[in-house]
Amino acid sequence: MRLRYAPEDEAFRAELDRWLDEHQPSDERVHEPKQSSAHMPQWARDWQRALFDAGWLVPGWSPELGGRNATPTQQMIYFEEMSSREILRSANPQGLGIIAPSINDYGTPEQKERFLVPTLRAEISWCLGMSEPGAGSDLASLKTRAELIGDEFVVNGQKVWTSGAHHADWCLCFVRTDPAAPKHKGISALIIDTTAPGVERRPFPELSDNEFCDFNEVFFTDVRVPKENLMGPLNGGWPITQGSLAHERAMLWITYAYDVQRAVKALVELGKSEGPNGKPLGEDARYRDAVAGFYVDAQALMTMGYRGFSKFLKGKSAPEHSLLKLYGSESLQKALLFGMEALGMEELDLACFGPQMWREGSWAIQYLRSFGATIPGGTSEIQRNIIAERVLGLPRA
Ligand SMILES: Cc1cc2nc3c(=O)[nH]c(=O)nc-3n(C[C@H](O)[C@H](O)[C@H](O)COP(=O)(O)OP(=O)(O)OC[C@H]3O[C@@H](n4cnc5c(N)ncnc54)[C@H](O)[C@@H]3O)c2cc1C
Numbered sequence: 001m002r003l004r005y006a007p008e009d010e011a012f013r014a015e016l017d018r019w020l021d022e023h024q025p026s027d028e029r030v031h032e033p034k035q036s037s038a039h040m041p042q043w044a045r046d047w048q049r050a051l052f053d054a055g056w057l058v059p060g061w062s063p064e065l066g067g068r069n070a071t072p073t074q075q076m077i078y079f080e081e082m083s084s085r086e087i088l089r090s091a092n093p094q095g096l097g098i099i100a101p102s103i104n105d106y107g108t109p110e111q112k113e114r115f116l117v118p119t120l121r122a123e124i125s126w127c128l129g130m131s132e133p134g135a136g137s138d139l140a141s142l143k144t145r146a147e148l149i150g151d152e153f154v155v156n157g158q159k160v161w162t163s164g165a166h167h168a169d170w171c172l173c174f175v176r177t178d179p180a181a182p183k184h185k186g187i188s189a190l191i192i193d194t195t196a197p198g199v200e201r202r203p204f205p206e207l208s209d210n211e212f213c214d215f216n217e218v219f220f221t222d223v224r225v226p227k228e229n230l231m232g233p234l235n236g237g238w239p240i241t242q243g244s245l246a247h248e249r250a251m252l253w254i255t256y257a258y259d260v261q262r263a264v265k266a267l268v269e270l271g272k273s274e275g276p277n278g279k280p281l282g283e284d285a286r287y288r289d290a291v292a293g294f295y296v297d298a299q300a301l302m303t304m305g306y307r308g309f310s311k312f313l314k315g316k317s318a319p320e321h322s323l324l325k326l327y328g329s330e331s332l333q334k335a336l337l338f339g340m341e342a343l344g345m346e347e348l349d350l351a352c353f354g355p356q357m358w359r360e361g362s363w364a365i366q367y368l369r370s371f372g373a374t375i376p377g378g379t380s381e382i383q384r385n386i387i388a389e390r391v392l393g394l395p396r397a
Contacts, residue, residue, distance in 0.1 A: 003306060005073070012074045016056065016081055023050055024087055036203075036214045037093060038125040038164025044091035048122035051089060057096075057120060065104070066120045072313055076254070083258035094163060095119050095126035099172050102240055106189070106232040115170070115191065127165040127194070129173035129218060130241060132158060137382050139174070139241060140183040144220060146175035146190060148227065148234075153177075153190060155198075155223040165216035166203045168194055173220075178235045189237040191229040198223035208368030253305035253320070256328025256373075260298040263335035267291045267342075276344040290338050297331040322391070326383040329373035336367040 005013070025047050032041070051057040052066035060075045061067030070078065082089065090096035096119065103116045118124045135142040144157025155175055165171065171192045178186030194201060200219040206212070232240050271282025271291060281287050301324065308320025340363045374380045388394040 005077070009071075009073055009077060012070065013077045013081065016078060019054060019056060020081065020085060020087070023054070024085065030087070034091065034212060036164040036167045036212065037091075038095070038127055038166075038168040040091040040122060040125055040167075045122040048090050048096070048120075052121050057089060058100075061104075065116070072309075076309060079254045083254050086262075090122065092122070092125040092164065092168075094128045095124075095168075098128060098243065099126045102172065102189075102243075103231065106240055108228070108231075110228065111191070111231060124169045125164070125167060127162050127168035127171045127216070127218075129159040129162055129165075129171045129192070131161045133160055136161075137379060140187065140238070142174055142176060142187065144173070144175045145179070146177050146188065146225070148177070151227045153225040153227065153230070155190065155192065155220040155225055157220050159218040159220075160215075162201075162216045162218045163214045165194060165201045165218050166213075170194060171199075171218070172231070174237055174241055177237075181235060184238045186235050187237040187241070188234055189231040189240045190225050191231055192220075192223065192225055194218075196223050196225070208365060208371070253301065253308065253324035253328060256324060256332065257298060257301040257305055260294065260301055260328060260331045260335060263332055263339070264291065264295050264298050267294060267335060267339055270339055270342065275342065281342050287342060294331065294335045294338070297327070297335075301328055301331065322378075322383045322386045325377065326380055326387070329370070330380060333367070333370040333374060336363060336370050339363045340367050 025043060029043050029047075034041075048057065055063050055066065055068040056078075057066030059067050059070035059078045060072070062069055100116060100119045103111055103119070107116065115124070119126065129144075130139055130142070132142050132144060144155065144159065146153040146155045153175070155173070157175070159165075159173065162171070171194050173190050173192045174187055175190055176186050177188040180186070192199065198221045200221070202217045202219070203213050204215055204217065206215060231237075268282075268291060271287055272280055275281040275284070275287075282291075304320055304327070305324055308324065311320070343363060378386070385397075389396055
């Protein structure tokens, strides 16, 4: 099988390449330390704004929304190019990748005007208030309560793991508005000002990082939210939690595939260096076998990704998403663990894996960070449940 793109798609890639060659931020900028996933330094705002103005921010959308009505294949080419150059579109990925599409799909015309374009132009930043101490994988158990009193919702409760909340201007927060309804049916989505009286954001440190502090607990005590900040129908917030990313999700595998390829490249380089026994690591048969295995994983991910994408183009449902999330995030983790073990204790925290997507770090740090991919968006165990039940047809446990 030979995969080839149509001439107009290759022209799209060439135009993007030319634009990126001219405009992409310097390596020094891209690898500057970031404080959280909603911390937007001025240069990152300028970069996102430049993408928006040129129609390269969300290529599948219309020019008014930072796009150019690109076809799905062209959008895939876009993600290939961005991943291979290690460029992030936004310093606030949850704002651009999850919340902007949700506003576009579910927001009122007033909400679109007030929030959508300012989000796309990096004028405002967001956090996502879903998880709670008793509601993670089973999100529908969330308890944060919002009561409609007059023209306002009054919110009480707690969220946790809220990435970037201490730097975010707004929170898209999922709350229980009907405690008597079945649990999926009494949930609503509210847009909450993170500086409103009664909102307390408590960032807490991560084991994997000294500088980057992303997680927060967020407490709500009698927080008053105007009724017009309800997004989607009252008690109809569940479909929004399922994400408005269906069209982009079919291409997210590219990031996993490129991450594993990058880890393989780093292992090949590491194999040329001296191991604890004074010889190049790559001379060891176990090292060679393992790295070849990770290379096969990376190729399999690419092939599986293209297969899923081709089904998506034909309008068929593609279970590959769960397979790719599971296989991609775990393959990366295994490769990083292998590199860490090969280095041995003495080098563990010194040898730099190389700059990766705005966050530099040693092999050990990158390994710890890799858990960040196996947990959100459905943990590995949840992906295995989905594959067992929906792909293989095994009975529900
Ligand atoms: C990097 C990162 C960023 C995040 N950012 C955000 C954010 O911005 N906003 C937000 O709201 N949340 C965020 N989260 C939280 C994330 O959504 C939750 O961690 C995730 O949904 C899992 O929930 P939990 O941590 O409560 O674990 P639990 O759901 O309590 O799970 C604990 C363990 O039990 C397993 N398990 C649970 N249910 C089952 C089952 N049915 N079958 C088999 N095993 C099961 C899980 O796989 C896991 O190993 C983030 C998490 C991470 C790691």
